[in-house]
Amino acid sequence: MHFSFYLIDADYCNYLREADPCVPYNMEHKAARPFIGIVFTVNGFHYYAPLSSPKKKHLHMKNQPDFMKINRGEWGVINFNNMIPVPFECLTKINPQIHASDSKQDISYKNLLSNQLSWCNSHKDAILKQADKLYHIITQGKAWGSLSERCCNFSIDEQRCLLYRLSPISDNP
Numbered sequence: 001m002h003f004s005f006y007l008i009d010a011d012y013c014n015y016l017r018e019a020d021p022c023v024p025y026n027m028e029h030k031a032a033r034p035f036i037g038i039v040f041t042v043n044g045f046h047y048y049a050p051l052s053s054p055k056k057k058h059l060h061m062k063n064q065p066d067f068m069k070i071n072r073g074e075w076g077v078i079n080f081n082n083m084i085p086v087p088f089e090c091l092t093k094i095n096p097q098i099h100a101s102d103s104k105q106d107i108s109y110k111n112l113l114s115n116q117l118s119w120c121n122s123h124k125d126a127i128l129k130q131a132d133k134l135y136h137i138i139t140q141g142k143a144w145g146s147l148s149e150r151c152c153n154f155s156i157d158e159q160r161c162l163l164y165r166l167s168p169i170s171d172n173p
Contacts, residue, residue: 064147
């Protein structure tokens with residue numbers, strides 16, 4: 001299995017947020033910086049974990065159970081606290097391929113995405129282990145400090161995911 005990058009449906013995120021206020025807004029309206037994540041399986045569900053673009057603060061932060069730096073933070077981070085179960089039909093695969101018509105800014109961003117994706121694929125085992133560990137810490141009520149407050153409610157989100165799959169598409173919000 002290799003990771004790919006995906007966009008997630010905004011309506012689905014809004015649907016989950018009705019029961020779990022920790023579900024992030026997906027910011028898909030920001031053309032220059034869409035909400036991009038990787039997908040893996042935890043507890044029999046596809047889970048979408050969003051990435052954040054690099055920020056200076058990432059360089060000084062330490063990896064946490066809900067947060068993993070990509071290339072020491074130079075290429076951003078994976079936000080496991082914001083991972084959510086998702087029906088595969090709510091995902092759109094993206095390809096950061098550079099085209100001749102791309103602007104300098106687009107080329108720079110796509111190069112960052114390519115670097116992030118390469119790093120994620122070369123650290124796949126660590127990513128999967130960390131996602132699974134966080135999932136069990138949260139779902140078994142073993143979170144300490146503010147960890148549970150920062151994380152999505154995986155159990156509620158899984159219930160909502162199952163209901164979403166069972167609902168006719170026209171009835172989905």
